[in-house]
Amino acid sequence: MENLREMNTSTRILMGPGPSDAHPRVLRAMSTPLIGHLDPEFLVVMDDIKAMVQETLQTKNPLTFVVSAPGSAGMETCLVNLLEPGDEAVICIHGVFGNRLADIAERCGAKVIKVEADWGTPINSEDVKKALASCNPKLLAIVHAETSTGVLQPLEEISKMTKEAGALLVVDAVTSYCGTDLKVDKWGIDALYSGSQKCLSAPPGLSPVTFSQAAIDVLDNRKTKVQSWFLDLTMVKNYWTGAKRAYHHTAPISAMFAMREALRIVLEEGLENRFARHLKNHELLRDKLEAMGFEFLVEKQYRLPMLNAVRIPQGVDDVEVRKCLLEKYNIEIGGGLGPFAGKIWRVGLMGESSDINHINMLIAALKEVM
Helix, strand or coil, rough: CCCCCCCCCCCCEEECCCCCCCCHHHHHHCCCCCCCCCCCCHHHHHHHHHHHHHHHHHCCCCCCECCCCCCCHHHHHHHHHHCCCCCCEEEEEEEEHHHHHEEEHHHCCEEEEEEEECCCCCHHHHHHHHHHHHHCEEEEECEEECCCEEEEEHHHHHHHHHHHHEEEEEEEECCCCCCCCCCCCCCCCCEEECCCCCCCCCCCEEEEEEEEEHHHHHHHCCCCCCCCCCCCCHHHHHHHHHCCCCCCCCCHCCCCCCCHHHHHHHHHHHHHHHHHHHHHHHHHHHHHHCHHHHHHHHCCHHHHEEEEEEEECCCCCCHHHHHHHHHHHHHEEEEEEHCCCCCCEEEEEEHCCCCCCHHHHCCCCCCCHC
């Protein structure tokens, strides 16, 4: 094999469904010299991360940590630990990631009761109520921010229904985390997972998770082993808690350094300020796109501020435009998935990618390309 040249990738403007641009401070933190995963200094870094994840999720849950894998592993962590064969699980589906929840639940041996809504619309709470009444649910799982469609799902009413049914509430917050309000304790969320690469603007590959005491009680009363060794909370939690940490796996040290800095940046800005920035920039992008004739997929009150799903105008070539944006302007936006493939674009304004400069660059490029 011939010697390969040094890697030299293009500098992109990331405005798709993730990852988002990372702050220079985050990239510098990632280049910090390595230390061991049980080094006392690294354990302090882990404690810092845990405390900041608790603060950004607005929770006091002691079992809050970061899975050493992307958001899909966070999803699997929640379900494989809380479900056993024969359990009944209500799974809400209104996009790609609800379908993924159902798939994992079935792989756990659970009986899945599906609550479905048209893609681009939120889950109807009355449909949830009927589903909960039709079974003996162990949990209800729902996506807060459906990245495939741009829908922001209201949670508080569904949380109340879930509690009344005696079930746990599991929430996918991969896209909403650090970009819009997310009150784990106040909203009664029992298990939640997210990702590092969206509104947090850290490199991909880590998944913040949190579990309530009710979820821990379910875990402690399991009759069968958790089907995944790597994601088994009964072992992983001993690496994240206590004075004496038990070795479980070699953590991704550099990614953890980067995440710690990304969380510091979030808290320096302040959660409310950060949420307001995402909403303000969403509204600015909306006004500019609508002035060009674009239509949004989702009704105004259910739109995600960090992921804008817009219909592709008739006669516009989806692939050709996105290819031109990438190759000529270094701008990445996302295409549609599933039934919306070739029909919508997904424009991300996440974390460091949510600012006026990103918006103006995209609008100017679109005007030339189209």
